[in-house]
Amino acid sequence: MPEVIVENVHKSFGSVEVLKGVSLTVERGEVIALIGRSGSGKSTLLRCINGLEKINSGRIEIAGHTVSNDPRQLRELRRDVGIVFQSYNLFPHLSVGENIMLAPKIVKNVARAQSRETAEKVLKLVGLSEKFDAYPDELSGGQQQRVAIARSLAMQPKVMLFDEVTSALDPELTEEVLNVMEQLARDGMTMILVTHEMAFARRVATKTIFMHQGKIWEEGASKALFSDPKTPELRQFVKADVK
Template identity: 80%
Template structure:
C-alpha cells in the first residue's frame, strides 16, 4: 500500500480548475519533488494532501487516512502528516522549545517532560540544540525555518510536506535548510516538496514531478527527468529555471 495515494483529483477555485485529474503514488521512504511554473497547481496539491483544501472529486489517502471533510479524521491525519510552509509561523512570545512542545502537548497529550525530551531531540536533528531557550526574533530566517521543521518532526509524522520552504531565504540560509531536508531523506522520511531548487531536486528526490496547467506533465526518476526531458514544456522550464 502506498504511503500517499492520489487518484484522479480535481480541484477548482470558483470557475478556475487548478488540478485537472492528478494521480500519484508515493511509497514509504520516497522523496518526491514537485516542480513547475507558478500557478501550475503544485502548492494546491500539497494543501489538498493535508486536507487544508477540499478536493472537488477524486480520492486521497495518506498514511492510512482517507482525506475527507470529517474534522475528527482530519485531526488524526495531521498527527501523521507534517507540513512546513515558506513562512515560519512561529509564535513570537514563546521560546523555540515552547514552540516545538506546544502541539505534542495539546494534540497528543504527552507530558511536559516527554515533550521537552522530544523537542531537544528534534532540535538536535536540525542542528539547533543550543537555541532551545531563544526567542524567534533572535534567530536568522534559516534558523527559524529549521525550527519550523523541528516543530513538525516533534509530532513524529509518517509523511512530511514542504511548500517552497527556502524561497524567502538568501543562498547561505537556503543551504542550511536544504541540508536538513537531505538528512531527513537519507534517514527514510517520506517527503513531498514543492521546490524551485532544481539542483537539490535532481540530487535528493527519488522522483520528480513536473506540473503544467494543473496536470502531471512529466514524472520520473529525478536524474532521468532532468537529463532527458521529453516535452518541450519541461525542456523550456529547465532551461529557464535551472540554477
C-alpha cells in the first residue's frame, strides 16, 4: 500500500485552476522532489496533501488517512504528517527545547519528561544538541530551519513534507539544512519536497516530478530525468538552472 495516493486532484482559486487533474503515488521510504517554475502548482499540491488547502475534486490519502474537510480527521492526519515551510514559525518567547516539546505535549499528551527526551534526541539528529536552552533569535537562519525540522520529527511522523525550506537561506546555511534532509532520506523517511535545489533533487530524491501549468508534465527516476529530459519544457527548465 503506498504511503501517499493523489488521484485526479483539481484545485482552483476563484476562476484560476491551479491543479488540473494531478495524480501520483509515493511508496514508503521514497523521496519525491517536486520541481518546476513558480506558479506551476508545486506548493499548492503540497498544501493540499496536508489538508491546508481544500481540493475541488479528486482524492488524497496519506499515511493511512483520507484528506477531508473534517477538523477531527485533519488533526489525526497531522499527527502522522509533518510539514516544514520556508518560514520557520518558531515561538520567539520559547526556548528551542520548549518549541520542540510543545506539540507532543499538547497534541499527544506526552509527559514532560518523555517529550524532553524526544526533543534532545531530535536536536541531536539535526546537529543542534547544544542549543536546547537557546532562543530562536540567538540562532542563524539555517539553525532555525533545522529546529523547525526537529520540531516536526518530534511528532514521529510517517511522512515529511518540505516546502522550499532553503529558499530564504544563503548557500552555506542551505547546505546545513540539506545535509539534515539527506540524513532523513538515508534513514528511510518518506518525504515529498518542493525544491529549487536541482543538484540535491538529482542526488537524493528517488523520483523527481516536473510540474508545468498545473499538471505533472514529466516524472521519473531523478538521475534519468535530469540526464535525459523528454519534453522541451523540462529541457529548457534544466538548461536555465545550469546557467
